[in-house]
Amino acid sequence: MKNVTATTLRQMKGIGEKIACLTAYDASFAALLEGAGTEVLLVGDSLGMVLQGEPSTLSVTMDAMVYHTTCVARGTNRALLVADLPFLSYTNPDRALDNAGRLMAAGAKMVKLEGGSAPVLDTVYRLVQWGIPVCAHVGLQPQSVHKLGGYRVQGGEPDRASVILEEAQALEEAGAELLVLECVPVTLAQRITAALQIPVIGIGAGIYCDGQVLVLYDALGIVIGKRPRFSRDFMQGNSSIHEAITAFVREVKLGTFPGPDHSYGG
Ligand code: KIV
Numbered sequence: 001m002k003n004v005t006a007t008t009l010r011q012m013k014g015i016g017e018k019i020a021c022l023t024a025y026d027a028s029f030a031a032l033l034e035g036a037g038t039e040v041l042l043v044g045d046s047l048g049m050v051l052q053g054e055p056s057t058l059s060v061t062m063d064a065m066v067y068h069t070t071c072v073a074r075g076t077n078r079a080l081l082v083a084d085l086p087f088l089s090y091t092n093p094d095r096a097l098d099n100a101g102r103l104m105a106a107g108a109k110m111v112k113l114e115g116g117s118a119p120v121l122d123t124v125y126r127l128v129q130w131g132i133p134v135c136a137h138v139g140l141q142p143q144s145v146h147k148l149g150g151y152r153v154q155g156g157e158p159d160r161a162s163v164i165l166e167e168a169q170a171l172e173e174a175g176a177e178l179l180v181l182e183c184v185p186v187t188l189a190q191r192i193t194a195a196l197q198i199p200v201i202g203i204g205a206g207i208y209c210d211g212q213v214l215v216l217y218d219a220l221g222i223v224i225g226k227r228p229r230f231s232r233d234f235m236q237g238n239s240s241i242h243e244a245i246t247a248f249v250r251e252v253k254l255g256t257f258p259g260p261d262h263s264y265g266g
Pocket of ligand 1: 042044084213215
């Protein structure tokens, strides 16, 4: 694998090669995931839930994100390392610039933030002006879980679907180079993926996205409580973590994951 950049991912979209992405929180897993062919490693604020045992991502601090980004960077050579800006760390462009700068200094090559409202668009624009590549995140935004009333599928109603499509287009215009699309119906994800030049990485967004991301612990079957419908335990039928991750990458590339059982209609 050559060094993966935003340009690489755009080229992959252009030729229809699917992008494999997983979350990573430490150096050992980063090296293993990269060795198994994962192109994008996301230091997700999901670490608040899967590492820290919190009920949501809201309590994750910048210090925690910087710490885990540093760890992942030490285990990463060629994969694109994307790090999440946590809840309320990007409430205005200046604050976002300071915090994104900390993640980049820790080894991130791109930062991710949630939402597509006007203030978020301003922030994306500012970060890009200062040379910080941005991954946007729309659909289900876990940092807005209380506003959304839970972890639910978004964009089932035509009005809401149009808003998500418009947000995605506006984020691309503001300079975002990658988009995570979470928990939306397959048909909406297909429309958004076709409408954008930048790659769209889905989670619970069906097969037509340009790539797929899973929370690593979900992909390894380490789930406390109810397994999210869109995830799959890749340890089933595989005898090592390396084999399981290789199977995830292979199924993403072949387009056999996610199947209808891991997707939403509407
Ligand atoms: O924090 C995270 O792990 C994420 C993924 C669910 C995309 O944002």
